[in-house]
Structures are given as C-alpha cells and as structure tokens.
Amino acid sequence: MEFKDLDPLLHNELRLKIMAALDSLDDADFVYLKSVTKATSGNISVQLTKLEEAGYIKVSKTGEGRGSHTICRITSRGIQALKDYQRTLMQYFSKS
Numbered sequence: 001m002e003f004k005d006l007d008p009l010l011h012n013e014l015r016l017k018i019m020a021a022l023d024s025l026d027d028a029d030f031v032y033l034k035s036v037t038k039a040t041s042g043n044i045s046v047q048l049t050k051l052e053e054a055g056y057i058k059v060s061k062t063g064e065g066r067g068s069h070t071i072c073r074i075t076s077r078g079i080q081a082l083k084d085y086q087r088t089l090m091q092y093f094s095k096s
Contacts, residue, residue: 003092009054010085014039015047019082022057022074030070048072056081 017037056078
C-alpha cells in the first residue's frame with residue numbers, strides 16, 4: 001500500500017478547523033471563527049491569510065480600524081481540497 005501525501009496546508013489543526021467550520025456554512029465572520037477555533041486573533045489572522053493565498057477561502061472586509069468586519073467564505077477550490085484531504089486521510093485507515 002502506498003500512502004499519498006496529505007495537503008500540508010490542511011494538515012494543520014487550526015487551518016483544518018477553519019475549513020471545517022466554513023464547509024458547513026455559507027460564510028462566517030472573524031469573531032465566529034475565533035470563537036469556534038479558540039484561537040488568538042493574531043494566529044487566526046495569519047492562518048486565514050495562508051488559506052486565502054492558496055485560494056481555499058475568500059476574505060472580504062468592510063469598514064476600517066475597530067469598525068471593520070471580516071467575512072470568510074470557502075471557495076470551490078477549498079471545498080475540493082478539503083474533500084481530497086478527507087479522502088486521502090481515510091485511505092490511511094483502509095485495509096486494502
């Protein structure tokens with residue numbers, strides 16, 4: 001049996017939590033993602049940037065400074081990457 005490589009971008013606990021949360025929603029704001037992941041603002045911000053740079057999520061911001069609002073949405077590329085990650089991980093545990 002040969003093991004396929006897992007997507008290193010998704011093979012990170014916080015990024016995987018973010019993607020899983022977004023996969024079940026149309027979109028989510030920064031405060032919600034921070035709450036469900038229990039991450040610090042700085043850490044989640046860095047991870048959102050990495051996911052956005054990979055094309056896995058789309059981040060939009062309204063307003064400026066303390067009045068800004070950040071909304072995140074998973075992209076079709078992100079949905080496919082998450083499905084591929086799940087499928088590959090499940091193959092690690094198959095008996096074939």
